[in-house]
Amino acid sequence: MASSCPEEKDNQPSPACSCQEAPAAGLKPDFPVLSGDTAVCCGGQPAEPCSPYEKPGLRLWGFVEDFMDTPAGPVPRVRTHLIRADRLGTVFARVGIGRDSYRIAPGLHSVGAPDSESPVMVTANYKLSFDALRCSLSGISAWILVVDTHRRLILPQLSATGVVARQVKTMCGFEVVWGPVHARHLKAFLDGGMKATPAMRKVTFSFRERVELIPVELNHMGKPTLYLLPALFLLSGLGQGFFSVSAAVSRGVSALLAYLLAVATGAVIAPALLPWLPGRAFALKGAGLGAAAGALLSALFAGQLARSEMLALTLFIMAVSSYLAMNFTGSTPFTSPTGVEKEMRKAIPAQAAGALTAVILWVSTGFMGG
Template sequence: MDGFVKTDAGFVPRVRTHLLLSDRLGTARTRVGYNRAGYKVVPGLYCVGNPEPESPVLVTANYKLTFDAVRTRLTGIDAWLLAVDTRGINVWCAAGKNLFATHEVILSVNAARLHEIIAHRELILPQLGATGVSAARVARGCGFSVTYGPVRAEDIPAFLRAGNTATEAMRTVTFTLRERIALIPVELFLLWKLLAWTMAGLFLLSGIGPGIFSLSAAWDRGLTAAGATLVGILSGCALVPLVLNRLPWRQFWPKGALTGLVTGTGYALLVAGGMGFTGTVALILWTTTVSSYMAMNFTGSTPYTSPSGVEAEMRRGIPLQVAGAALAVIGWLAAPFIG
């Protein structure tokens, strides 16, 4: 917050166009998954600079990372900033979940009494929100026309200077190495609860053998199984996004299966001394399955697919992953008995 601007509809809070230390710390925590669902701003109308009734109106989500990405690109610009209530979800995901949607835009415009503040009747929406918003229905619902801005917030100044016209580069969705790396910490952090239960189960199952249960086997074989799990997670969560553009197939579950097969085979060869054939195969199958499942988490975060494509991939990949995990567990349990 940096003061207020007085309008005919009341005082509108002005926000800074630079980040404070608290903003950067919040961003760092959110990047690793901490309080991600609660990192949001109050929906409503804000402004930057000293906007007039003729100044542009930029519509965005109330997810704070998104809100910050927009406001920090508006240094030296006088504009209105309307944060739609997306329940703290970014524009792209919210549009797919019917949260950054026609009805929410209309509600936000009317709630802010925008028609009393703005002389023109134009809203600039992010391009990635287009799947959730009907421009015709917005015009009928609140009297404002919709213009879609660029994909990236960093292009907003150039877009405005060009008379609200986007170039082809501004319309192009990218998924660069840097953008892919930014997703890795979140995926790893969000795993800790599931990982804890999985590790406990693996150590328990690893102790089962001809002598019914062995603590030493639970420890030794459990460490090996835990290592395979970590290899699978890193393969699916880190290796797949790092080499994504070099992997075959469009869907993500086979990409993860391929990297998991390669890394799992390498890991199994390192520890195969006391595992036997069945145990070695079980480890490779487990690592392949874990990697495939983890890689599929990226399918909704990329321009490679669509909401229907995500559903199609899940229908195909999850049954195979369940079958692979079941066979791996059966093989791991059978290994002490048959070698």
């Protein structure tokens, strides 16, 4: 990078400009000036009057040509070529002397005569990077924003699905450090020297975490339930006399109970007992629970329900419970979209067939029983 820079032409002596370290400055102009003997101002000409931008305890970098006044305060205008001190610094850095502290103060610099419309180049506070940039800007008017790249951004690990760490580094110079999945591990992470243990890197899905999701699952049931309830009573009332209100009420209550059981198994018990339910597919887990609930209902109403009705209600509970459990896939941190789609292609036709069979059985029993 340095070799591509034009040779320093003028002989302006600047022995005092091989400054070592820039101060970590705040918002105030990051004067690229550093400590040194205050008697000497920018070189070996003590007689020369000092610039109004001088600060006690700071010494000017050789690459600063002068300062330009801006609404944001004075901004150093930097040279677009290297001087001897720059080259010497490059050599030192290349051989490894003071390489890790070869940096300048972060902040705004300028080249040429930039104005409010001029582009802003962002670079690192490593001086070699800064040199490479300014040497390429000869004849250009622009701002140079030097960013402290020693700063790190600690990002939550799970943001990695949308953040490319190396792009952050190239685009703004900040180093991305992937923090732990859970904020509660941050302290241990920092104490461990920004290292996460394997356990900190993994998502969890504890009983508590699963149970916390149940209210929203139930909340989603509101609208479908509103449509379903009248349909249940309507279908229950259909019979020989076309429609019987008493049948709608008596049979409708058991259908309603079946529906409540289906919601309980699919949207409450299935999430809560997820890891202990047999089967990998959520639809299967829900259907299994539904079958158990159907058996329970049949046992409870053994005297009141015909066998076809028991079968109808069991199928109905299984279909609804299976569907609801399947919908829980979106709330977990371990289901893959390919897997969910595969599951759904098999499960949805089965659920639809089960529900349809249930309706046919239920209504036909109504007509036969009277």
